[in-house]
Amino acid sequence: MTAPTFPLSYRAVELQTYNTNPVRAMLGLRVVNKSITHIASNHLLIKMQASPCNPSDIAFMQGGYNIHKTLPCVPGFEGTGIVVAVGAGINANDWVGKRISCFAQDDSDGTWAEYLIAKPEQLIPVDDNLTIDQAACFFINPFTAYALFEIALRNNYQALVINAAGSRVADFMLALAKHHKMKTLGIVRRQQTMETLRQKGFDHVLLSAEALFPENLKAALKQFDSCVAYDAVGGEQTGLIANCLPKNSKIIVYGGLSGNAVSGINPMQLIFRKLSISGFNLNDWMNGVEDEKFNTVKNQLAVLIKSGEVQVPISIQVSIDEIVKGMRTYLGAMSEGKMLIRF
Amino acid sequence: MTAPTFPLSYRAVELQTYNTNPVRAMLGLRVVNKSITHIASNHLLIKMQASPCNPSDIAFMQGGYNIHKTLPCVPGFEGTGIVVAVGAGINANDWVGKRISCFAQDDSDGTWAEYLIAKPEQLIPVDDNLTIDQAACFFINPFTAYALFEIALRNNYQALVINAAGSRVADFMLALAKHHKMKTLGIVRRQQTMETLRQKGFDHVLLSAEALFPENLKAALKQFDSCVAYDAVGGEQTGLIANCLPKNSKIIVYGGLSGNAVSGINPMQLIFRKLSISGFNLNDWMNGVEDEKFNTVKNQLAVLIKSGEVQVPISIQVSIDEIVKGMRTYLGAMSEGKMLIRF
Numbered sequence: 001m002t003a004p005t006f007p008l009s010y011r012a013v014e015l016q017t018y019n020t021n022p023v024r025a026m027l028g029l030r031v032v033n034k035s036i037t038h039i040a041s042n043h044l045l046i047k048m049q050a051s052p053c054n055p056s057d058i059a060f061m062q063g064g065y066n067i068h069k070t071l072p073c074v075p076g077f078e079g080t081g082i083v084v085a086v087g088a089g090i091n092a093n094d095w096v097g098k099r100i101s102c103f104a105q106d107d108s109d110g111t112w113a114e115y116l117i118a119k120p121e122q123l124i125p126v127d128d129n130l131t132i133d134q135a136a137c138f139f140i141n142p143f144t145a146y147a148l149f150e151i152a153l154r155n156n157y158q159a160l161v162i163n164a165a166g167s168r169v170a171d172f173m174l175a176l177a178k179h180h181k182m183k184t185l186g187i188v189r190r191q192q193t194m195e196t197l198r199q200k201g202f203d204h205v206l207l208s209a210e211a212l213f214p215e216n217l218k219a220a221l222k223q224f225d226s227c228v229a230y231d232a233v234g235g236e237q238t239g240l241i242a243n244c245l246p247k248n249s250k251i252i253v254y255g256g257l258s259g260n261a262v263s264g265i266n267p268m269q270l271i272f273r274k275l276s277i278s279g280f281n282l283n284d285w286m287n288g289v290e291d292e293k294f295n296t297v298k299n300q301l302a303v304l305i306k307s308g309e310v311q312v313p314i315s316i317q318v319s320i321d322e323i324v325k326g327m328r329t330y331l332g333a334m335s336e337g338k339m340l341i342r343f
Numbered sequence: 344m345t346a347p348t349f350p351l352s353y354r355a356v357e358l359q360t361y362n363t364n365p366v367r368a369m370l371g372l373r374v375v376n377k378s379i380t381h382i383a384s385n386h387l388l389i390k391m392q393a394s395p396c397n398p399s400d401i402a403f404m405q406g407g408y409n410i411h412k413t414l415p416c417v418p419g420f421e422g423t424g425i426v427v428a429v430g431a432g433i434n435a436n437d438w439v440g441k442r443i444s445c446f447a448q449d450d451s452d453g454t455w456a457e458y459l460i461a462k463p464e465q466l467i468p469v470d471d472n473l474t475i476d477q478a479a480c481f482f483i484n485p486f487t488a489y490a491l492f493e494i495a496l497r498n499n500y501q502a503l504v505i506n507a508a509g510s511r512v513a514d515f516m517l518a519l520a521k522h523h524k525m526k527t528l529g530i531v532r533r534q535q536t537m538e539t540l541r542q543k544g545f546d547h548v549l550l551s552a553e554a555l556f557p558e559n560l561k562a563a564l565k566q567f568d569s570c571v572a573y574d575a576v577g578g579e580q581t582g583l584i585a586n587c588l589p590k591n592s593k594i595i596v597y598g599g600l601s602g603n604a605v606s607g608i609n610p611m612q613l614i615f616r617k618l619s620i621s622g623f624n625l626n627d628w629m630n631g632v633e634d635e636k637f638n639t640v641k642n643q644l645a646v647l648i649k650s651g652e653v654q655v656p657i658s659i660q661v662s663i664d665e666i667v668k669g670m671r672t673y674l675g676a677m678s679e680g681k682m683l684i685r686f
Binding site for chain 2: 064065066234238239253254255256261262263264265266267268269270271272273274275276277278279280281284
């Protein structure tokens with residue numbers, strides 16, 4: 001490997017303006033030339049290999065995420081690549097040549113570029129058994145699922161209710177629940193997803209569109225003293241689920257896919273059944289977690305992924321020049337898999 | 344005092360059927376003759392002097408409370424009277440002749456009767472400085488306020504946001520907040536209540552009906568890192584308040600006066616501002632609190648009430664025969680004060 005020479009010219013995807021309409025936001029993306037003149041101390045330079053597009057990237061481009069970068073900016077919250085150079089204060093021998101997964105949620109440039117400047121705490125070294133596809137998607141979905149599942153485990157909830165159960169986060173939660181022998185109930189929008197989820201191993205699968213959905217949910221949860229419900233949908237569905245949960249249950253909202261405000265929660269459910277509702281944000285979790293624990297979690301997740309037990313499906317891979325085409329496909333069928341930009 | 348002779352005949356208010364319409368529920372009340380043949384062991388007999396009607400009694404009669412007694416039944420969750428006899432296992436010298444406040448939320452007969460059979464844990468001895476009016480209302484509002492306020496204190500919230508701030512529970516919370524030098528923001532429906540609350544000492548008073556209510560609430564709370572909001576209203580107001588709270592705040596729902604489901608909560612508020620929503624129920628608190636603590640709280644509340652700092656206003660006092668007339672007045676102007684049945 002030859003060390004890069006500075007100034008280093010490279011290409012990156014740039015977002016020009018936030019737009020609440022996701023299609024318009026996507027059409028505002030440009031591929032531009034940028035250059036890096038030096039690596040600041042305690043930073044590393046990564047030659048990127050691949051970055052995915054996650055729902056949180058879409059929310060970011062819509063201006064609806066809690067991270068607002070100074071525009072224009074490079075989007076992309078995670079990816080994979082190889083460390084090619086380091087700034088002062090970093091031992092080159094420890095890092096240069098290492099394959100890494102990376103996480104980029106601060107105000108600096110993101111992962112949708114041929115090069116990324118990052119700090120060591122944003123990187124996890126990955127071994128050769130992890131494919132580029134899986135290394136590129138190693139942070140957001142698996143760690144979200146782990147952090148969410150941990151709440152169920154810590155509070156001894158008897159069952160997991162997972163809305164939007166066809167998602168990648170749900171896949172990982174299911175795998176973790178199976179390992180801990182916890183019961184799982186998945187809620188989906190489409191009939192055709194039901195059979196897939198049953199095959200994956202959900203104990204119950206319910207269709208949210210069905211008229212009898214609340215009755216079915218109540219019946220399925222009758223045997224449990226308390227449950228935790230994970231909701232990435234929001235809107236009326238959060239209320240529908242809330243009103244069916246047994247006493248002492250908890251709802252954790254970690255997404256708002258419906259685009260609607262949480263509604264329909266019976267106040268008597270809150271008061272007499274001691275329900276609580278709160279939110280979850282991966283960034284807060286990452287900032288709060290201790291190094292040792294982070295490493296343990298990382299190793300557990302790597303085992304799950306390398307065993308093939310859980311995989312993040314990639315539905316389309318594109319070059320940086322095909323970004324708009326790729327996103328169009330992704331936006332049309334998000335549940336089928338992620339879009340990966342290959343550099 | 345002469346000991347009562349058994350069978351003891353007395354009169355009681357009886358609810359014949361639950362009815363979601365509060366006026367119809369009220370019209371279903373009857374004054375009936377009942378008799379007590381003996382006092383079970385570990386129980387006491389109380390000659391009642393007065394019992395109030397609280398919003399929770401109305402909710403109970405509507406069938407919307409978590410306590411459902413076998414019908415017909417005697418309503419009434421609290422009151423005051425004198426212990427006149429005891430069953431086996433209770434030392435008569437400790438109790439007979441004592442003035443007490445009482446709390447009755449199990450499936451047995453309630454306080455709207457000339458006599459009540461209760462267990463020692465449902466009673467608090469009160470001294471002669473507490474008026475009958477205040478002793479009759481000593482349990483539900485003051486203890487609710489204390490238990491709610493305690494959440495603010497324990498979690499170091501910087502300010503209290505109180506919806507339906509013209510209520511008795513709000514009065515007690517305000518007094519407790521002043522003692523602990525915590526900031527208070529009251530939310531009311533009517534312009535005329537605003538000045539009263541300012542005089543009582545709320546730091547801010549806002550009108551929920553105003554178009555700029557969310558902006559005003561946000562502006563008033565800008566200086567605080569986190570707040571606790573107490574909501575007895577539900578419906579869209581819970582959402583309006585939720586979306587204005589600073590990061591790490593909490594909403595506690597302890598009533599549903601609007602009759603509507605909690606709605607309008609922005610999922611991003613839950614996720615990125617780490618908001619949580621939960622319910623509070625006095626009965627659960629009572630069942631969980633230790634004796635020693637209960638006594639400390641009781642004494643603190645008695646001091647507040649006897650000092651005249653907080654009083655439960657009584658707007659109408661009626662005999663047991665005038666129960667329907669009294670409730671009609673109470674239902675028409677609940678915010679002006681409680682109805683008290685005098686025996």
